[in-house]
Amino acid sequence: MTPPCRQPARRRTAVLRREAVLATVPVAVAALLGATGPAAGTAGAAGAGDPYFPLSGNGGYHVRHYDLTLRYHSDARELDGKAVLAARATQNLSRFDLDLTGLEVTGVTVDGLPAALRRHGQELVVTPRHTLRAGRDFRVTVAYHGTPKPVTDPDGSADGWIPTDDGAFVAGEPQGAMTWFPANSHPRDKSSYDITITVPQGRTAVANGVLLGQRTAHGNTTFHWRETQPMAAYLATATVGTFKVEQYTTHDGIHVYNAVDPREASRAAPVLKKLPSVLEWESTLFGPYPFRSAGAIVDHAPDVGYALETQTRPLYDSAPDTDTLVHETAHQWFGDSVSLTAWKDIWLNEGFATYAEWLYDEQHGGDSAQESFDALYAHPASDHLWDFPPGDPGGGENIFDTPVYARGAMTLHELRKAVGDRDFFRILRAWATEHRGGHGTTDQFVRLAEQISGKRLDGLFHTWLFTQGKPKNT
Structure with a gap:
């Protein structure tokens, strides 16, 4: 989402x-x-x-x-x-x-x-x-x-x-x-x-x-x-509507089907053109794309207010920007292929997809992931960002709120700093590969990160996922 x-x-x-x-x-x-x-x-x-x-x-x-x-x-x-x-x-x-x-x-x-x-x-x-x-x-x-x-x-x-x-x-x-x-x-x-x-x-x-x-x-x-x-x-x-349809196959053999409301077509076109390159870039980071087909449904639904990672074909309420495209596409690995066993673990979906946005910006001429982290960490302790820990948001009313997304991504950045880039990207790829088509939990992710890095990481995850308030910056 x-x-x-x-x-x-x-x-x-x-x-x-x-x-x-x-x-x-x-x-x-x-x-x-x-x-x-x-x-x-x-x-x-x-x-x-x-x-x-x-x-x-x-x-x-x-x-x-x-x-x-x-x-x-x-x-x-x-x-x-x-x-x-x-x-x-x-x-x-x-x-x-x-x-x-x-x-x-x-x-x-x-x-x-x-x-x-x-x-x-x-x-x-x-x-x-x-x-x-x-x-x-x-x-x-x-x-x-x-x-x-x-x-x-x-x-x-x-x-x-x-x-x-x-x-x-x-x-x-x-x-x-x-x-x-x-x-x-x-x-x-x-x-x-x-x-x-x-x-x-x-x-x-x-x-x-x-x-x-x-x-x-x-x-x-x-x-x-x-x-x-x-x-x-x-x-x-x-989803049903009056759509302009575009179909093609990527060089990796993924069949793409895009359906776009004509009222959104001119704004959606330059972003949807990036879909093959986004799929290729994310496959390089996270492992092979987990499905046979991909694409987008771009509707004109101004009262909805969100997009969703519907499997193989994310659903947008209006023309997406590039960050949203990257986010929903990343969910095909994190959330769709590797699914939750309990809604309290929603950060495994939203934190990962948000961090994919940070990585994309970092590797495509935008802010570094550290700069994205720092901009969020500058928020005062009274800010809504620190209202509840993302590892257990406390109820269904919180699972799509800011801490799950932003502090979830910050947790991954702290992990990256702790284990180094080589092990960090091995962890992401192994998570998507070992749980492909199945399910995962926070405990399983922590164990995988410790296994690959050879480091004790329970303190890091406890601080960033489960501690109330603004964590101390390491």
């Missing part, structure tokens, strides 16, 4: 508690049925256990693939959807939840059989005909429709399906995916995606990955997108 200086204060989720329900088979019956008979099961948790967003995500299963078929009536702002989730049970599962809000569900099946359904806040509670054994693959189909609306996050900003004057700006961080498809919506659960979107002829629908096909008939155009690499639900998009 873009640094806070280009966005309003970002991002409250009500905590709903539900007792787990034990579904049992009588012991005598189970003994007669044997191992092949019905299994006893328990309900999957209603959240992934993240303290900042307690109901985001769900327990008891992992979604391997989402197949989303959508039709958006942009003039009426109505969405028809069918979601097919290929999942695997991680426990004997008698019941499970999906995250979905604001849309009417007309039917749910599990492996083709109708399932019992009830709504509980943002939770779609599904009870299949039979307990799903741990390790079993199963398929959930959800039919739904309605007028999707964004959610309001703890800091007062909006995310999810955000209507625009010609379509929708679809940005899901941290909890907006549930406004347009049923999901296991926490970064811990990553999946591949097929997204097929039908929109009125003349509109373009842009999602993640590679465009597999486009066809027009009866006044509508259908776009089929596929992302094969693991992706967190908040990074999915299905």
